[in-house]
Amino acid sequence: MSYLSLLFPILFVAALALLLKHFLGSLAWAGLLAVITWPLHEKLLNRGWSRTASAALILMALVVSFVAPSVFLFNTLSSELSTVERLVGQLNQTGVPVPEWFARLPMVAKPAVKWWEENLAVPGGLNTLIQTTAGDLVPHLSSALSTLGPSILANALYLFLALLTLFILYVEGPAVIRYVDRAGERIAPQHYAVLRRLFPLSVRGTALGLCSVAILEGIVLGIAYAIAGAPAPALLGVITGYLALIPGGAPLSFTAVSLLLLGQGNAGAALGLFSWGAFELFLVDKFVRPKLIGQRVDLPFLAVLFGLLGGVSTLGVLGLFVGPFMMAVLFWWLRSGNKNSAVDPTAPVENDKWAA
Structure with a gap:
């Protein structure tokens, strides 16, 4: 029954x-x-702010933190695009000679070098190639643009609903918490007290790990771009920091910059930048990020690593938060000894040391 x-x-x-x-x-x-x-x-409320004022301030701060850097990037890109346009015009007039390193590559056959000489090394060849490629891409771009408008409107609606819901959560926080507590106590009366503490700890640890690592990679790789001689290293560093928030974004960024340097004939700088990026990425993803995320709920290194990888591969960006939380629940259950025993809601879960 x-x-x-x-x-x-x-x-x-x-x-x-x-x-x-x-x-x-x-x-x-x-x-x-x-x-x-x-x-x-809570800090703003303790200082005498009303719930509505606190909610409005935090929402404004969240919007500005994302919009302001985006405006800076667009302004910088607009000036960089004019530089790129002048460079393309010069190369179109003079032609793009075959780089020496390209001809010496073991995987490049003579027909590829011959094609380069016939299409890119001659004056006006670059313009012809761009027009031909653009003409071939027009049908695909047209079909993509036809769905772009509805997609932008749908995402704008989802963003508006997320911000509106966030505002309501700030204003009606006690009532929402009370309803969630009632539901949790009905579904898992023995374990809800611990789950209620594990979830915010793991989520805040993941957010700390993602944001701090993104800032770190943006600064470190931006300095590396400047040392390697890449164009606009500050802009590339900001873009790398943004991309580092997304799994696989940082390696995509420094690999693209390395290929850019290689295309300019700076093979040594390209190899050095790629090697440093791979080494830095290994250290960050294997040690720094799991340490920042796991220390709040005392998770071992491998638990955080597989929680992040499994979460993002299954649920996308949201999985970055769900994976560590599920690992935290698993290790709490392993540490509790008897899964059928009642849980002490006053137990210091975050300080429960587990010997690896």
């Missing part, structure tokens, strides 16, 4: 998830941002 009593809640949750499937991402991001920034919200 107990199993039948669980059937209706399970079916209801499944139907509700199906009903809100297009908006689950907005709700999830609003919840994650609320958990990450909740300590700041």
